[in-house]
Amino acid sequence: MMLEELYQEIAGNYQDIRERLRKEERIEKFVLLFLKDTSYQDMLQAWEQGNLETAFRAVHTLKGVCMNLSFDKLYKAASEMTECLRAGDAEGAAKILPKLEKCYEEHIQAIRKYQEG
Amino acid sequence: MYDKRKINKILIVDDSEMNRAILADMLSEQYEILEADNGIAAVQLLHSYGTEISLVLLDIVMPEMDGFEVLAMMSRYHWIEEIPVIMISAENSHSVVERAYELGATDYISRPFDEVIVCRRVINTIMLYSKQKKLISMVADQMYESEKSNTLMVSILSHIVEFRNGESGLHVLHIGTMTELLLKRLREKTDAYDLDTAKISMISKAAAFHDIGKISISENILNKPGRLTEEEFEIMKTHSAVGADMLENLPLHKDEPLVKVAYEICRWHHERYDGRGYPDGLKGEEIPISAQAVSLADAYDALISERVYKKAFSHEKALSMILNGECGSFHPLLLECLSDIADHIQEKLSINSLNRGSEKEIHNIVERLLSHKELASSNRTLSMLEEERIKFQFFASMASEIQFEYSVVPSMITISDWGAEKLGISRFIVNPSENQELLSIISREKMIELDQILRCTTPDSPIVEYEVELNVEGATRFSRIISRALWSHGDKTEYSGAIGKIVDIQEEQKELKRLKELASMDPLTNLLNGAYAKKEIIHMLYTYPENEYALIIFDLDYFKTVNNERGHVFGDRVLKYLAERLKSNIRTDDLAARIGGDEFLLFVRYDRNIEQAVSRIFSAMTGEYDGFKLSVSMGIAKTTTEGRKYSDLYHCADLALFAAKRKGQGCYVFYDKKNCTSNAPTTISPIDPSFEE
Known part of the structure; x- marks a missing residue:
């Protein structure tokens, strides 16, 4: 699978990242690095412990990472979550969480598939 | 091998490793990259590298210490004047951007990162700063030169007058110093006179002109050993008005602030508060404060100096004569100032002896330079500071001592490397009174008590010795905290923090206890x-x-x-x-x-x-x-x-x-x-x- 196809699958913006990061190897490097990024897990953990502030910072980081990788769809989901947690709206966040979870898993699976060739 | 191209270090501060990696990847070809994953780590790196860091890329939302707080720290340590900061964040709200600019950020890059933009901004900012630095040093050099020649002219001129008077060459320096001391003290007591640092410095300098009118008095009268006749005294008295006229009739520069102040001083430095002085018989607040301060300084220095017509009086005698009204009446508040500074006068006057005078001028110039906001840190002072920083770090690392630095705003304690390791706590502690690490070593009550004691010190005696039990490496140790309160020297003295060290006195206490037992x-x-x-x-x-x-x-x-x-x-x-x-x-x-x-x-x-x-x-x-x-x-x-x-x-x-x-x-x-x-x-x-x- 090509990088471009991966971006299609996860509804990312390949055009955009290509313009910004310039080199295909570099894009690949960071996309693969995303598998090791812990901000999503950090958020889940803080969320389960009821620590909204830490959860906010973690999902905020996730949002920044997605933005940099042009993962537009995941960025949107993380953004919504960020705003909910920023406002301290636990109820709203609980509603969004399943969507974010699903979206995140889709990304991880697609990237793994790409990694395996 | 030393890589010439990578002469600039860039510090990337972001809590996401991925984001740091992307930026590092874009910049590592041209720059050496330092990374920090939170604000405290960033401050730590800034502490150890100082101005070796050419640029900081700073995220805003971070754990421990956020980007705004890092900016506040940078401005506290004056790094922000020397090290440009580019903020990076996914936050695009205007208030966030505005606040970052207010706190001294130079530029702002929003995510997602675009390689071209990031590299361009980084290059531009670094170039801009180095150009600015060059400019600052050029302007500073020029100012220094012009200040130097100004001062030189003033002191040549006033010395001519003095030598003719048969006065010691120190009189002019003394009057300047005394005037400065009096006015600085006066400013602390009242803000009725609108005295800022620049104004005080100008008055003290203009004080040198107070007696230029004596150039018109014949040497027979000037240097007459005995008492002047009434007629001679009348002639002598004309020197104040004559000096003022000389300045007023200057073909050029008569509107310069320095000349205007010098005019006031020349004309009215023999007026007295009760209206019995000369030439105009002005009374009380009619006499400009500049002339009042100089006249008091003049009276004091005349008393303690030997003149053809009198011997020198002691410092104490001179003070009591002035305070008893034997030299005419002065502004009561200024007399209070004189009493307040009495203990420092001799010391200050001896420091400002003739050969040290030029050093004092340099010091004044530096002070003046620093008061110009745009020249807040000339390269000269910065490199001096940098040197001091290196010295301090070196000595701190050699001394097996727990040294610390406390700042009120932001509330933070910095501990020396050795000390932090010894105590088993972090080097940087934000909000000390709430910090669990620190509270496991010293009780909150003791910490607050020490802070109170430090706040109760004065700039003249800022040192406190405080004995307390500390919990070090799991054991209770008697310790002595020797600390010095820091008082800022702005227009208002303010408690800004403290520095100090902790000495273990467990053995000392044990020995004391043993001796006590022995005695019993x-x-x-x-x-x-x-x-x-x-x-x-x-x-x-x-x-x-x-x-x-x-x-x-x-x-x-x-x-x-x-x-x-x-x-x-x-x-x-x-x-x-x-x-x-x-x-x-x-x-x-x-x-x-x-x-x-x-x-x-x-x-x-x-x-x-x-x-x-x-x-x-x-x-x-x-x-x-x-x-x-x-x-x-x-x-x-x-x-x-x-x-x-x-x-x-x-x-x-x-x-x-x-x-x-x-x-x-x-x-x-x-x-x-x-x-x-x-x-x-x-x-x-x-x-x-x-x-x-």
Whole structure:
């Protein structure tokens, strides 16, 4: 699978990242690095412990990472979550969480598939 | 190998490793990259690298310490003036961007990162800053040159006047210094005169001109050794108006602020507060404050200097003459200022002697440079600061000491590397009074108390020594915190923090305790000595009024025989043995003391049956030691019957002991009026004179 196809699958913006990061190897490097990024897990953990502030910072980081990788769809989901947690709206966040979870898993699976060739 | 191209270091601060990696990847070809994953780590790196860092890329939302706080720290340490900061964040709200700019950020890059934009901004910013630095140093050099020649002109001119006057060349410098001291103090007392640092500096400089009018006075009058005639004095008095006219008639520059102030000083430095001065007879606040300050400084310096017509007076004499109104009347508030600074005057004037004068000028110029906001940090001062920083770090790292630095805003403690390791805590502690790490070492109350003490110091005596128990490496250690409060030297003195070090005085305390114990001990038996026992007994009687006690005095029967027949060494061994037995037969709260050669004192608490307790102790003291039959005579006095006065108890026990001896030794007797006569001689032969009643 090509990088471009991966971006299609996860509804990312390949055009955009290509313009910004310039080199295909570099894009690949960071996309693969995303598998090791812990901000999503950090958020889940803080969320389960009821620590909204830490959860906010973690999902905020996730949002920044997605933005940099042009993962537009995941960025949107993380953004919504960020705003909910920023406002301290636990109820709203609980509603969004399943969507974010699903979206995140889709990304991880697609990237793994790409990694395996 | 040293890579020439990578001469600039860039610090990337972001809590996401991925984001740091992307930026590092874009920039690592041209720059050396340092990374920090939170604000505290960033501040730490800034501390150790200082201006070696050419640029900071700073995220805003981070754990521990966020980007805004990092900016605040950077401005506190003046890094922000030298190290540009580009903010990076996914936050695009205007308020966030605005706040970052307000705090000193140079630029702002929003996510997602675009390689071209990131690289371009970084290059531009670094170039802009280095250009600016060059400019600053050029302007600074020029200012320095022009200031230098100005000062030179002023001092040449005023020296001409002085040499003609036959005054010492120091007069001009002294007046400038005194004027500056007076006005600085005045500013602390009132803001009625709108005196900022620049204005004070200008007045002090213009003070040099106060006597230029004397150029018009003939040398016969100027240097006349005796008293001036009335006519001569009238001529002398013209110098103030003449000097002012000279300045007013300057073809150029007469509108310069310096010249205007000099005019005020020339014309009115002989006016007096009550209106009895000359030339215009101005009164009170009609006289400009510049002229008032210079006239007071002039009066003082004239008194302490030798002149053709008078000898020099001492500093003290000069002060009292001025304060008593012998030199005419001055502004009462200025006289207060004079008293306030009295202790510093001599020191300051001696520092500003002639050959040091130029140094002082340089110092003033530097001060002036620093007061210009756009020149806040010339390269010269920065490199000096940088050098100081390196020196400080070097010495701090060599000293095996716990050193610390505390700042009020932001509330933060920085601890030296060695110190942090020793205490097992972080080097940077934000919000110390809430920090669990720190609170595990020192209690919050003690921390707050120390802070209060520091706040109560003054800039003149800012040092505090504070002793406290600290929890270091799991053990309680007596420590002394030697600390110096930092008072900012702006227009208002303000407590801005403290620096200091922590010294372990555990050993010292131990030694002190040992010495104290030593002073309370009988060296032979290690029981208490009489004087100490007495103090303790009085203390116990007073502190525990609910307890009943028995005071027991006993001595060893036939002890003289032992000494005579088997020698003193054996005698001492007997006493030691007895003391050991005594110790093991009383409770820890009871007191046992050796009060005479073979006399002992016991002070025991009892609940009901004192008889039984005494009998037990008595039996324990009876027996045999190395062929010597141990036998004691004992006298006892109880608080229940004899009261709680030490001297009464002691006296009664002594009488009871005498009764026991009379009964035939080897027995004990409780004091009782019937069996003990009060005229019996004392049985005790004190070894300790302070123990005698």
